[in-house]
Amino acid sequence: MFKDGVCKIIVMSNQINHxxxxxxxxxxxxxxxxxxxxxxxxxxxxxDNNNVQGEIIVADNGSTDGSQDLAQLHGAQVVNVTEKGYxxxxxxxxxxxxxxxxxxxxxxxSYDFSxxxxxxxxxRAGFDLVMGNRFSGGIKSGAMPFLHQYLGxxxxxxxxxxxxxxxxxxxxxxxxxxxxxxxxxxxxxxTGMEFASEMVVKATLxxxxxxxxxxxxxQDGRSRPPHLQxxxxxxxxxxxxxxxxxxxxxxYPGLALIAIGLFGMVSLLPGPLSIGAVTFDIHTLLLSGTxxxxxxxxxxxxxxxxxxxxxxxxxxxxxxxxxxxxxxxMEKMLIIGVLMMxxxxxxxxxxxxxxxxxxFGALVSSYMMRILVPSVTLVAVGFQIIIASFFKxxxxxxxx
Numbered sequence: 001m002f003k004d005g006v007c008k009i010i011v012m013s014n015q016i017n018h019x020x021x022x023x024x025x026x027x028x029x030x031x032x033x034x035x036x037x038x039x040x041x042x043x044x045x046x047x048d049n050n051n052v053q054g055e056i057i058v059a060d061n062g063s064t065d066g067s068q069d070l071a072q073l074h075g076a077q078v079v080n081v082t083e084k085g086y087x088x089x090x091x092x093x094x095x096x097x098x099x100x101x102x103x104x105x106x107x108x109x110s111y112d113f114s115x116x117x118x119x120x121x122x123x124r125a126g127f128d129l130v131m132g133n134r135f136s137g138g139i140k141s142g143a144m145p146f147l148h149q150y151l152g153x154x155x156x157x158x159x160x161x162x163x164x165x166x167x168x169x170x171x172x173x174x175x176x177x178x179x180x181x182x183x184x185x186x187x188x189x190x191t192g193m194e195f196a197s198e199m200v201v202k203a204t205l206x207x208x209x210x211x212x213x214x215x216x217x218x219q220d221g222r223s224r225p226p227h228l229q230x231x232x233x234x235x236x237x238x239x240x241x242x243x244x245x246x247x248x249x250x251x252y253p254g255l256a257l258i259a260i261g262l263f264g265m266v267s268l269l270p271g272p273l274s275i276g277a278v279t280f281d282i283h284t285l286l287l288s289g290t291x292x293x294x295x296x297x298x299x300x301x302x303x304x305x306x307x308x309x310x311x312x313x314x315x316x317x318x319x320x321x322x323x324x325x326x327x328x329x330m331e332k333m334l335i336i337g338v339l340m341m342x343x344x345x346x347x348x349x350x351x352x353x354x355x356x357x358x359x360f361g362a363l364v365s366s367y368m369m370r371i372l373v374p375s376v377t378l379v380a381v382g383f384q385i386i387i388a389s390f391f392k393x394x395x396x397x398x399x400x
Contacts, residue, residue, distance in 0.1 A: 023047070023054035023120060024099030024180070027076075027107040028089040033065040035109040035221040040074045043113040050117065058107065059093030061085070087195030091188065094180060103177040108220035110143060111175040118213040119177035128182040128208035131168050131200070132175040132215030142219045145230070152234050159238070160197065163245040166204040168212060172196050172237070175215050182208055187313065193233040194240040201244050205316050246309065250302030257295030264288030265377070269370055282369040289377035296381045300388040307395050325392070333389030340382030347375025 025043045029036060040056055047054045058071040059079045071078050081092030094102055101123045105111045111132070122130040139149060157171040174196070186202040188195065203210055220226065242249045264280075265288045267273050272281040307325060309315040351371050355363060 020053045021055055021098040022100055023052050024057055024093075024097035024102045025054060025113065025116075026057045026059055026090065026093035026097060026102055026104045028061065028086060028093065028104070029058050029063055029067050029071070029107045030061045030089070031063045031065045031067060031224075032107040032222070033063070033067045033070055034223060036067050036070055036107050037074050038109050038221065039105075039107045039113055040071065040076050043116075044075060045114045046116050049114075050120070052120065054099060055097070057093045057097055059089040059096075061089040083191065085191035085195075086193050087188070087191040087198075090195060094183065097180055100180060101177060102180050102183070103175070105175040106220075108222050108226070110218050110220040112216065112218065116177070119175075122211055122213060123177050123179065126209060127211050128179050129199070129203045129210045130177040131170065131210065131212045132173040133168075133170040133212040134173050134215050134217040135170055136212070137214030137216045139217045140219055143217045147230065152230065156197070156234065156237050156241070159241050160200065163241055163248050164201055164204045166200060167210055168200050168204075170212070171200050173215060178203075190240065192236055193228065194236045197237050197240050198244075201241070205244075244309075244315070246302045246305040250298050250305060254295045254298030254300075254302055257291045257298060259295075261288045261291030261293075261295055265292065265374060269374065272366070282366055282373070285369060285373050289373045292377055293380045293384070296384055300384060304388065304391055304395065307392065311395060330389045330393040330396070333385055333392065337382045337385035337389060340378045340385065342382075344375045344378030344380075344382060347371055347378065351375065 025047075027036070027039060027043075032039075036058065040058070043056045046052070047056075056076040057079055058067070058076045059081055060068050060071070061081050061084060068078050068080070077096070079092050079096045081089045090104055093104070101120065103116055103119050105113060119130050119132075134144070135153075144153075153170065153172055157169060160166050160168065160171045176199075178199075183199065183203075186199070186206060188198050188202065190198045200210075264284055268280060268282070268285040268288065272279050274280075303325065306315065306318075306321060310317060310322070351368060354368070354371075
């Protein structure tokens with residue numbers, strides 16, 4: 001478990017001298033006895049053939065097939081990480097690593113650990129994160145399921161590039177290298193497969209130097225099914241990307257709803273609007289008011305979510321955003337909300353007064369709805385702004 005930068009790990013060492021360690025090769029492991037020795041052998045050959053001072057760490061996540069003994073037998077350092085999850089295992093290995101640089105990769109023989117030259121070359125050139133790109137390097141036949149290759153990975157990587165302006169074309173490549181201290185400073189928290197996305201997203205947001213190198217993906221050498229579960233883990237990646245982007249999750253949808261609602265409201269207040277054979281009237285006016293209410297609620301979520309994320313260091317400091325919310329004080333929001341509610345209440349009161357002039361009998365609905373819908377919308381939006389102002393005040397207390 002990770003708390004305040006510390007993880008619960010048990011290290012079984014082969015007395016490797018770490019004093020001049022440049023590179024740590026970290027392999028997360030859960031029952032990889034079929035391929036682990038081969039991966040360690042390839043990693044050792046890379047270190048030996050390129051005269052690299054390094055170590056090989058197997059971050060074991062509770063194997064029951066003897067992977068731990070096998071790793072030690074072949075000269076690797078074993079780190080037993082008790083908390084389950086891909087992210088937990090990797091962070092356990094990264095915390096235990098002694099190298100200036102870390103290259104991580106799956107222990108299923110889908111990546112060739114004997115060919116890490118491009119990764120180390122880029123790290124030595126000053127890059128903080130070097131990602132493998134399987135789509136530029138090549139995907140061997142049977143190495144990646146059809147849906148992963150042509151739907152899952154391209155879509156999720158495309159969303160990551162769009163949301164965060166990341167230069168990475170393959171968000172989920174399991175082979176990647178990085179400066180250990182740079183990644184530790186990101187304070188990564190996710191425990192499962194979404195760890196791969198979190199590393200890229202936070203590295204991008206914190207403006208680390210990032211690059212890619214072509215990487216070949218081979219068919220893994222295991223006889224059992226992979227740990228990855230397509231739909232569950234795909235959703236966890238998508239959920240993470242959405243939650244780390246209040247702009248795309250809340251701001252843009254909120255602004256779109258408000259714009260659509262205001263357009264409909266302004267267009268229909270004077271009377272029905274006909275476009276060809278289609279006539280828009282009070283029913284569309286009601287939908288427009290609903291869109292405005294939902295849009296304002298979503299917009300306030302965008303502001304509050306980003307403030308919370310910055311307060312808790314989930315997102316990097318944004319001076320422009322902080323300056324903006326400082327100008328929109330709690331008191332200003334309260335005044336705006338109260339004025340909107342009073343305006344709406346006045347409109348509702350006028351409707352009741354007008355109804356009384358006809359002895360509370362039947363009314364022309366098209367006329368009355370053009371008063372009631374904007375009035376009720378103002379009351380709802382004003383109330384939302386009032387409660388949002390108090391919530392903003394609570395979040396500001398955390399800053400002080």
